[in-house]
Amino acid sequence: MTSTSPIVEVSNLRKAYGVRTVVDEVSFSVDEGEIFGILGPNGAGKTTTVECVEGLRVPDGGRVRVAGLDPVADHAAVTQVLGAQLQESELQAKLTVREALELYAALYPNPADWRPLAERLGLTGRLNTRFGVLSGGQKQRLFIALALIGNPRVVVLDELTTGLDPRARRDTWEIVEDVRDRGVTVLLVTHFMEEAQRLCDRIALIDKGRITALDTPQGLISRTAGSTIISFTPSAPLDDADVAALPALASVENKDGRITLGGSDETVTALLSLLARHRITAHQLRVTDATLDDAFLDLTGATQ
Ligand SMILES: Nc1ncnc2c1ncn2[C@@H]1O[C@H](COP(=O)(O)OP(=O)(O)OP(=O)(O)O)[C@@H](O)[C@H]1O
DSSP: OOOOOEEEEEEEEEEEETTEEEEEEEEEEEETTOEEEEEOSTTSSHHHHHHHHHTSSOOSEEEEEETTBOTTTTHHHHHHHEEEOOOGGGSOTTOBHHHHHHHHHTTSSSOOOHHHHHHHTTOGGGTTSBGGGSOHHHHHHHHHHHHHTTOOSEEEEESTTTTOOHHHHHHHHHHHHHHHHTTOEEEEEEOOHHHHHHHOSEEEEEETTEEEEEEOHHHHHHHSSOOEEEEEEESSOOOHHHHHTSTTOOEEEEETTEEEEEEOHHHHHHHHHHHHHTTOOEEEEEEEEOOHHHHHHHHHOOOO
């Protein structure tokens, strides 16, 4: 994060399709320079929310501001400060990478020079390649380039890495971090926990149109009961009552003699002394932090 002034402000946003409210009193603000994640299960209202921020949908209630501008009333001005990732269907298969970059640069009064942008995104060797034959990862790089070509202060990336292989996904993450390091604020819609945990400074968890939690990834994880996971195979059976009495214990699982406990640092310390007292060795002892995945399931009760 490079500063703390909000560049995107959403308060009590409401949007319905027909009689169905799909975004319900959503409020959050995004500081300039941060990567802000919107995370939630399918159909939670993530895309609708960011489309209201982009001015592509008219809210039924509430207030949205981007750099102080109303995305609907001041739409032309908002497009100068906000860059949005295109959907695949919006580019013609026959267009080359160079043509797409030139075409989109022509839409802005002060576009970025597309050549260094293409270089940074690893597209220089693909300038004469037609969009239709680019790989998924190359397409995503082009979409990021097109979203950045107007020199925006905020960029909205919606499910950027869906369909990419793990290598291409990681490359894309590095590009997003590079974009942020250059001072561009990123609003990232995703349902990949690992992506949100790695990239986002803060995350709004949306479920059924409502924000259920808003915190840093670590903050969300530490709200989870059992934010420390301890697993081990004891050299001799442990007394169930001794295990149940461990402090801050949130869960116990015994699978074929391998025990997994959800707890806290306190649980680990108490377990180690319990084992020492009974001269039991913990084979293959692993202590790990819970992941955002665990927090997500705990905080939304969602099934992915
Ligand atoms: N144009 C529309 N008309 C009617 N219903 C819509 C429209 N667009 C979205 N919806 C519905 O609104 C709800 C929220 O959709 P939205 O695309 O915002 O969710 P999402 O969280 O982005 O989901 P996903 O992760 O599946 O992309 C869904 O139930 C969806 O079917």
